[in-house]
Amino acid sequence: MPRPHPRVAGSSVCIPWRVGAAAGSARRRRCCSSCARSSSCRPLARDAGGEVTVCSAAQHDRIVAVLSALPLAFASALALAGAETVDGNLAALSGPGFADSTRLALTAPDLGSAMLVANAPNVRAALERARAILDELDRAIAAGDGAALNAILERAAQARRRLS
Template sequence: MRVMLRTVTVIGLGLIGGSVLRAAARAGHDCRGYDPDPATRSAARDAGDWRIDDSPGPATDGADLVVLAVPPAALPTVLESLAGHPGIVTDVASVKQPALAAVPTGVRFVAGHPMAGREVSGFAAGDAALFDDRPWVLCLDEPTALADWLAVAEFVLALGARAVPAVAAEHDDAVARVSHLPHLAAAALAAQAAGALPAGLAAGSFADGTRVAASPPALWADICAANAPAVRAALDRLIADLGTARAALDAPAPALETWFGAGHAARAGWPPTAGPAIPIPPERDDLLALGRAGGWLTEIAGTRLTAVLPSRPAAGTDGPRSRKLGRAR
């Protein structure tokens, strides 16, 4: 049965929540919002054609979809307040296993994470186009209902994003590698510029490698701590890899060139380019196979799902065309 999402409420109107509000309004949804900060509520009221409430109860009452864009530490309390809510609830937290563990029984929850952001924060930094062509992970762990998952996937597609199916544990491992670890590395690199001469000589490579070090330290400390097991494993791999580079400095030149080559090849193959559109059955296993292969949904029309796979396999994988996806074709 198709689930229609007409009324959308966003709780938390910072960068991501404010962007969801703007993008949902752009997509034609009836939008409401709430933020605990009165100044943020005032700014949001002045910014667009939507309803901003002074408390979360009226904002969520009757909403088909509630999007929680609150700090990770606040998520359990907010979820508990939504026990008995008849609509679907989703979130945008960077770590998914703790989010799923906090869901009260009976709440129709679809764990989500848009892979989009900036090093600045606050409602004023929001942008309706923030999610355009960006991956938006939606977790298909049990007991998430497939119909609810498809409804949220259709919503994020309307916001311009790529709907990527995954399970929470695999998501948390992946983002530790490509999101949380880069923040740690950027902070370490930025600290190397201490001193007048290094800071004065820093240019393009320093700027590119340290951009996210300008993000709020408290926020990223909380995110990395929430995903500590996966971040520890990713950090250990990076430390070992840098140890190999250190050893290569004492070896003949080809060893260092070989070390650079692996990263060069991975970066040259990113971002993935979309291959031809393929049909995907609306089944849990087929959708998860799509996500594991690096693919994403592009259209949902009733029970007809369309997806794309990367045009070439990512480095270190067996390629995207699994047997299951081959059958889906």
């Protein structure tokens, strides 16, 4: 199976794949690297509209588990839940939010499974954390606790605003 991210001498290197106006976003993609030659990577990343942030391989793997593998897992789970719930034409009944949220389920299965398995301990920890948050939501919904739901959703909105 192919590795989702290249390794250089045991260090992680993230290649910026979504940068600048070419990707329809003014936000710059950050590239994580603990490559000893990161000074040679910086000009390449800048030329591509990104920036290099140095981190350890362990930090990289934890970050990638949350920012790449977890969205793939959630998109896949949501696509399957939708398909299993809707009897008939899922596309006719779903809106852009569902389509946007499930886009990553279109990832090539061999690449997706390689990404999930290659970083399994960190992916499993990310899934455990997400599961705890889903359980928190479930408990608040079951209790009809609007205040708790509002607090969770506000925390999520604040986290999302930090992306902008």
